[in-house]
Amino acid sequence: MVPHALALPGARDGRATLARSVALFRAFRVEQTDPGRFYGALAADSVAMMRRWVALRGASVLDVGGGPGYFADAFAAAGARYAGLEPDAGELTARGGVTGNTVRASGLALPLADHSLDVAFSSNVLEHVPDPVAMAEEMLRVTRPGGVVFLSWTPWLSPWGGHETSPWHYLGGHRAADRYERRHGHRPKNDLGRTLFACPVGPMVRWARGVADDGRAELLAVLPRYHPSWAQWVIRVPGLREVVSWNAVLVLRARAE
Numbered sequence: 001m002v003p004h005a006l007a008l009p010g011a012r013d014g015r016a017t018l019a020r021s022v023a024l025f026r027a028f029r030v031e032q033t034d035p036g037r038f039y040g041a042l043a044a045d046s047v048a049m050m051r052r053w054v055a056l057r058g059a060s061v062l063d064v065g066g067g068p069g070y071f072a073d074a075f076a077a078a079g080a081r082y083a084g085l086e087p088d089a090g091e092l093t094a095r096g097g098v099t100g101n102t103v104r105a106s107g108l109a110l111p112l113a114d115h116s117l118d119v120a121f122s123s124n125v126l127e128h129v130p131d132p133v134a135m136a137e138e139m140l141r142v143t144r145p146g147g148v149v150f151l152s153w154t155p156w157l158s159p160w161g162g163h164e165t166s167p168w169h170y171l172g173g174h175r176a177a178d179r180y181e182r183r184h185g186h187r188p189k190n191d192l193g194r195t196l197f198a199c200p201v202g203p204m205v206r207w208a209r210g211v212a213d214d215g216r217a218e219l220l221a222v223l224p225r226y227h228p229s230w231a232q233w234v235i236r237v238p239g240l241r242e243v244v245s246w247n248a249v250l251v252l253r254a255r256a257e
Contacts, residue, residue, distance in 0.1 A: 016229040020045070024226050032164065039067070043074035046123060046150075053220055053251055054148045056080040059118040064107045064139060065125030072102070080119070085110065107135040115144040115254075124247070126153035127161075127199040128190075133207050136250075140217060145256040149217065152225050152249045156198035157242040163190035173198070201241045201248045208250045217252040225249045 024045065031038040050056060057079030063071050066084030075082040084102035105111050107122070107129055120139035126132040132153070139149050154160055162169025165188050168176035173192030180188045190196040205222055212219040224235045225247035235241045235248065 016227065016232065018228045021226055021228045028226075039070035040073075042123070043071045046071065046121075046152075047074045047078045049249075050119070050121070050148070050150060051078075053150075053253070054119055056119075060116075061119040061121055062110070062112065062117050062139075062142065064110070064120065064122040064135070065128070066102060069102070071121075071123065075121075108138060110138045110142050112142045114141055115147075117142050117144060118147045119143070119150070120147070121150045123152050124154060126151060126204070127156070127197060128195060130197050132197075132199045132204060136204070136207060140211060140252065140254060143254040145254055147254045148220075149252045149254065150249070151204070151251075152247055153199050153204075154247050155201050155242050155245055157200065158244070158246050160246065161198075162192075163196060164188050165190065165192075201235070201245060202238060204248070204250060208252060211252065215255060217254050219250070220253055221249065221251040223249040223251075 024041065027038040027041045047056065056075065059080050061075050061080045061082050063075070063082065063084045066072060066086050069084070072082050072084055082101060085105050085107065086102060087104060087106050103111065107125060108131060120143045122135070122139065126135060129135050136149070136151060139151070143149050154163070156162075156169070156173075160166050162173060162176050165173070165176035165180045168179055169192070173196070177188050177191050187194075192198075208217075208219050208222070211217045222235050224232055224241070224245040227234065227246070234244050241248070
């Protein structure tokens, strides 16, 4: 069972309604204190979003940065054949045990053959790798023609770009992390240059358009993940999208090379 899945309006049909946005924001507010509530709701919502572009029942899904298994539960409930990949041992065991069919490896070098999956999925991971384009390329590499690549991440200039150091990251990421350490006695989990990296929207959109132009994929969607449908235009405005998107999404369909 997916925790809190039914508490999220639109979780089953994927509609980008205002009620859904409000529910996600409320869940997001307790991400640090009640991760099960937030990530359970987000996982259910992600599965609903994915159904716009791919039939999940029976599909092979790789979750890059799958963490402790919230997304595993949601994809399994949708009938997908799920495999998780997570580089951080602490994340793997955050719920007390390791989810089945999960491996510890890097998103920058996926241990999979070319064109071997129906879906390559990643939620809130790109900002944690030093080379997000390399990770996106790896995800496209392992997706078979006709399969779907789904990428979402928190842009650096968004209100939550510094994660637990926000909003002080607007005064500088290292300064924000130092401030956090002074207040809490330890470095933040998301420490700029070590476990957190600036990942703007613009370069990733240019990458996606580039692979579409060279025929390797079809660009299906560029979205602000949490916004209602009437506010999704913000992702099309350079500059503005870096601040107000909160979380950006790219969806591509792989093509034969």
